Amino acid sequence: MDATTAYSLHRCKVLHLVRHGQGIHNVEGEKGNHVLLSDEFFDAHLSPLGRQQVDNLRKQVQSCGLAKKIDLVITSPMSRTLQTAVGVFGSEGHSMTVKEENGAKSTLNSPPIVAVELCRERMGLHPCDKRGSISEYQSNFPAIDFKLAKSEDDILWKADTRETMKEVTDRGKKFIEWLWTRQEKEIAVVSHGIFLQEILHTLVNDPSMNTTRFQNCEIRSVVIVDRSSTMGSCHLPSDVSKESVPREEVSK
Template identity: 25%
Template sequence: MSTVPNGPAPAEVADVELILDGNHEHDHEPIPGKKYGPYLVSDRRPIFQYSVVRNLFIQSLPEYLVDENEFNAHYFSKNFGLMLYTDDDKPDWKAFVDKVNELNDNAEPDERYKVFYLARHGQGPHNEAIELYTHAVWEEKIGMRKEYKGLKLGPDPDLTEKGKNEAISIGNIWKTQLQHHSLFEAGALPQKFYASPFTRALRTLELTWQDIVLDLPDAPRVKIRENLRETIGYHWCDKRGVMTEVKEVFPWIVLEEGMHDEDKIWTETREDELCGSMDNRLREVIDDIFMEDGETFISITAHSGCLRCVMRVVGHRLFRLETSRMIPIVVKAKLLPEFKDKVKFPERVIGIPYNYTPKNYESLKRKEFDGTPPPTDGTKKVHVQIDGVDKH
């Protein structure tokens, strides 16, 4: 069993104050360092109890009230599911931000609230293969191949043309909210960006945010977390690329400390989502974000299985996201009793930490989509555009 470092132990992070007492079983190190097995499963204990604020976005309501298919087809493209409206029936992002700030202002010292913008990458060749040949055939015949009938499946595939257009769709929806619904003035733009190390996630983030945020002179850097990768093993699409090469393509990323250049984690054995290893590694990401970041509005661009685990860890309903869909969720973290006097939250960061001026920013013009090639069977797709989202 190899040891895979994954950044500094939280005790080494400058933004986190650790206070020791003589009664803790790990007096020298209240939060043990990360020691990983083949699937990035750490022996670090959970630090927070999580829950979800359910009355701000419709996707956080129970399944019997909101159908995920209806959300993906309709509500997503409107206001990302926001339930707060102004008197003239526009999404009230200011009321939303005020509510989140109020929750933090009134929180106990061992509590903190954050907004996670959970974004799934656009269509990759593996997604196209599943659509063309069914999921059963993918699992039995295709997933372990690097290429199949002209589809380059891995390692680390890029987006298809359809996937690129889907990512542009997300950027167009953000632009609509920024231009017409005062999302920027309200302060609801992401303050910090995290992403999976895979090209399909980074390409989605690039096409979504490049001409909104990433092209700014003082644009924020996107932090890569190894643990934000998709289910590990077996499928070649889930073997990541060489990070020095990936960084040449996406120079605005920052790799977490200790990350291997090559993928030393992928194996021919598939990680089992239900055995708990994925939940554990995603819990560590969320724990670290709450311990290290004073920012409230956090963008996370990753994968379906990965984001499903994030939702399970924080107590959100398991919401199935189509390719290149994004949902905001509001999460409350409360320190577990054994850490209450040993971990102090970082000081809250108020405002957007980059110079964004939408009234003068040329990039807010909505982009036109490239033509998506027709399916290989020769049938013609019917194209309908709804608020920047391609529906076929």
């Protein structure tokens, strides 16, 4: 039985949590975190492997029927997540652009894609986690809605200070609370490894469940249930299949 049948549908939301495809910083970062301090990786975009991962995930969500169920796509406003969101959930003829390439195609016949600052990666110190200007993104990704961006330039990222994990967790809680203000019921969230992991840690209090770091282009799907005004426990499968996209209960 689908987990949503146990509760009134207006109190449930289905979240499909997606980490971006491999970025150029992920490749070099294997040499050590010190590499990520380089300005070379500013607002890191997808690597060739990352693009292939996005194509593969697109085929999976199309073949299992998930693409037709999603009401809204929320993405972090970073090049690698924008590329992933458009590449996986955009319309046919989608384009995973970076500045030097042609503009992205319109996402007609696909769910709206909205950029939200709250679901960015842990910010500070690493240039790969500093975003570019909103006007540049709007030019490269015209199918994405950037109206919720806080400013034209990145005022959240600090060169000399990195967010604490508690600050990331608190931001994740605000993000979940914001999701409950949305009317959409089935939502894809395209974000980053640390942020997605902290969301699961916030929602999950069962140590046996899968709250490990997301792999690049991994998707995990959960149902959140609004039982009260406070955050409660939740449950996730220990091994989430990308193809079957199972749904498990998460209590709010």
